[in-house]
Amino acid sequence: MRKSMLKPVVASTLSALLIFELSGCGTVIYPDRRGQASGRIDPTVVIMNGIGLLFWVIPGLVAFAVDFATGAIYFPSGRYAVAPEALQRAIKDNGEIDTVQLQQIIEQQTGHSIPFDHPNLQQQPSSPELISQLNILPRA
Template identity: 45%
Template sequence: MRMPYRVVGGTLVAALLAQLAGCGTLFWPERRGQIEGRVDPVIAVLDAIGLLFYIIPGVIAFGVDIATGAIYLPGGTHAQVDPATLRPAVQPDGTVNRARLQAILQQQLGRHLPLDDPRLIEHRGSPEQLAAYGLVPAA
């Protein structure tokens, strides 16, 4: 009589652990912050497995992966811009003029980057990084 309970319990635990590990945010944290791209089928299938077992964990997994951008495949292209060309976008108080930055990036990279997208994750620089470029940190 205890054997069926152990099998059911073991299957349930395995399903929940597979769902926990099925989140793309846990597998590829470096993908967070992507705004758009092609959907990674592996992550989509792993998130969909959660829908098969329980609706709520599957919906949460899809929501987290889409909100963080971890469900999207990396673009495969990298672009580098010389910091000296970005200097006109930085105002004397250390703030960034987004419109000017977007125009510089579009000119240098040949791509339109949506800097006003609400899903964009912005990282602040340290005072040491600003000092290296001759800028005074704003309080």
């Protein structure tokens, strides 16, 4: 490779690494963790940010700041959420919720099974107002 062609390749590679480091490792790798306020710190993310800190001090500090600010540096809290759009299939034509379908969706999305027949489970009736707030429409 000629010397004149080597400069743009090195410059592009270093620019790409710098941009990746500026965005914060945990934020890029674990976007689903964003929004957490606290928890146990993930050592993998800390090590990756630390490696960036060894090579470039300012971008490494920015990566730590971004990951702490977004919450991506923390392990998941153990709480799970399902997007309202995914729940669309569980609503019957008349607006009632199909609990069997809902249980399947929750298990599929979170990997956890919720026993809807448990005696301590309190099920509240849904209202059209709640469903409209979630932008979920009954099938027509």
